[in-house]
Amino acid sequence: MLDELFVYILAVSIASILSFLLFLYAQFRLKDAPGAHPYMLATLFSAVFTFSYALELSSTSLERMIFWLNIEYLVLPFIPVFIFLMCLEYTGLKLKQRKRLLLFIVPIITIFIHGTNELHRLYYTSIQLNNDGPFPTLKLEHGPWFYVHSLFLFMCLMMSVIVLLSQLKKAASFRFRMQIILMTAGILTPIIANYYYVNGLSPHGIDLGPVSMSISFLFHGAALVSYQMFNVTPIARDTVFEKMKNGVIVLNQNGMIVDYNDAMLAIIPALNSQSIGKSIVDAVGKTGPLAEIFMLERECDYEICRDEERVYFQIQFSTVTNKNNYEIGKIITFVDVTEKVDLQKKLKTLASIDGLSQVYNRTFFMQESERVIGSLNGRDVSIIMFDIDHFKKINDTFGHEAGDKVLTHIASTAKESLRTNDIMGRYGGEEFIICLPDTSLTEAYELAQSIRVRISQHSTTYYNDEIYVTSSFGISSALIRKEDSHNTLEVLIREADQALYESKSKGRNYVAIYEDI
Structure with missing residues (x-):
């Protein structure tokens, strides 16, 4: 039966090593990528957690097991928070600083209650050594705060999965869809493992969460190395597309509006959610200078009055082609050239x-x-x-x-x-x-x-x-x-x-x- 224990210790140790290697990779290769900072913290804390659990499994006395259990709980409560923040940033979403800090309240309380459990028994009602199996393990009777912590952990991980899956339709290529699928699989693996552990279904009372992390980080590693996770991709559309200062309209090959960014609303207020799927000419009106510009695809300057000031744009048309060089759409860009025009006017005035x-x-x-x-x-x-x-x-x-x-x-x-x-x-x-x-x-x-x-x-x-x-x-x-x-x-x-x-x-x-x- 010692061989069976060795397998568990080996699996947890592999999870710890994989986690630490991913931390190092992120540290040196992904520092400034969206979601990289919380990912680095999640992998580092996971490395500490899984390594501590491996040492807990290898211990034979109750005192040593409790010692390593306390070390585990110095980092474990924070891991789901970092994973959630990673998923938010990866998909181009960000919480305000105040809301980010609120996420850490439950983990901090968990660490405090776990560390002082002997005084109130809120986390474990009893901690005993279980010698009924082939090797000694901890027999833990869970108190009320254990279930609060478990619910919080489950909610963070499930929200992470929801955030990722909500972006699946926006992923423009197989590579980016695979990133989401692998990341989601990596998050779901510990959830399934913890379900078995909390319900007493794990073999010999072993916590399958740390064991499952070896599988979880294999998914993460594949997404990170093979599919370039954390690159700025179409998944980060809100970060790149919506925050562009220039107005952009995307058309399909039939001239129908597929998408537009917020900057376009200040240029063409008539655009709205009902404009998607309409002809660009129908959306802006069939009369007027813009309709003629769009129909003729004429690259030119365009002037509007905004807040009693003249704003100047240069309208550009770009053809979008597929791998076979077939036209599949067009991008119309309104480049703000107001500063350039104003400078030219000033130079003209100075010259005249x-x-x-x-x-x-x-x-x-x-x-x-x-x-x-x-x-x-x-x-x-x-x-x-x-x-x-x-x-x-x-x-x-x-x-x-x-x-x-x-x-x-x-x-x-x-x-x-x-x-x-x-x-x-x-x-x-x-x-x-x-x-x-x-x-x-x-x-x-x-x-x-x-x-x-x-x-x-x-x-x-x-x-x-x-x-x-x-x-x-x-x-x-x-x-x-x-x-x-x-x-x-x-x-x-x-x-x-x-x-x-x-x-x-x-x-x-x-x-x-x-x-x-």
Whole structure:
């Protein structure tokens, strides 16, 4: 009968060695994988538990058996908790810190009650040496807390199984389904073994839980090594797919919606659970820009307004093929490019704005004015050109810093009188130019006079000095005809410049019109 005892001790020892080897493997190869940390703790604690039970089986006195039993119960209560946490993390689920801590209340109480059992007999009502079998074992009469602990252990393991099996349908390939099946088998093995032990069906009163762990860890080892358990896989869909910042829609080969992530709801609010199985066009509506984009599969930019802010996306289409290179679906991705677009706008602004006066530079003024004039067929456009009188004298008297302040002040004063569609630029030095679409010569003259008066009446403060300046203006105007609009801007600028020269000759601080020259 000693041979039979040796078989049990050998089986438990193998379980301990397998558990420890899996702990080492996880420690060095799986550190940052989802579920790896609780798995490492579960395997380490299982190694201690099974090794202690092997030493309990090899003991011949009651005192030594109780000693090793107490060692077992320092780690055993935590193992089902770690297995449950492992399964949650593996499938992409996570408990809040507070709920995680609550899981450890029962195991801690179990350790305390087991360690102080002699005082209250809540865990075991009696502990005796059983010599009726071929070798001595512990004969334990279970108290009420033993059943509380057993129920807790059973619930943790069963919840682990439920969590794993709930992900079976989401597993996209045979490899990932096998991972779940092997992990589930590894968890169910100790449950079945403990059922026999608790109901007194195990041979010679041997606890089959530690014995069964050799089988359990064979399942875990196969899942870990052969099927790459703890890789980031389709099982962790909620962790990868749902937390993507970019919106994603998955279609099958018929253009029906198979899946979409939460980010898409902010882009297309019409999507809901009823959209699954519908045509993408039916889901978003057959009219509008998106329907056309989806039907033509046109990769382009798309703009929406969210919380009164413009958000920009780049729509991309990717074909999904199987191993035989047959198309089985498509992935539509909405890549958020808002930061990129905003940066481009800022760079464009920086390239178009004169840094000192904060109006358009000459190059951009010309581009914008040509664009506007090109759209004014049959309508008036006027050009105002003006400069600051005796500007060199200001620089010579007060310095270039004062001159810069005067330029900035004059530009700001002129801008305050303009409409949103008027275009103003710094033409060069102290000279400014304004393009006035849909503005007659009379209206341009009145505006120029208003700006001239405001400039002469408002001073620029430079330290303790109040600097007053005047400006001279030249105006030109034309009725735009489409056939010759491409030459109009150059002609108008040349005419306004001649009118400005006329204004200077009349004593400055004057508005001259080209037609009057």
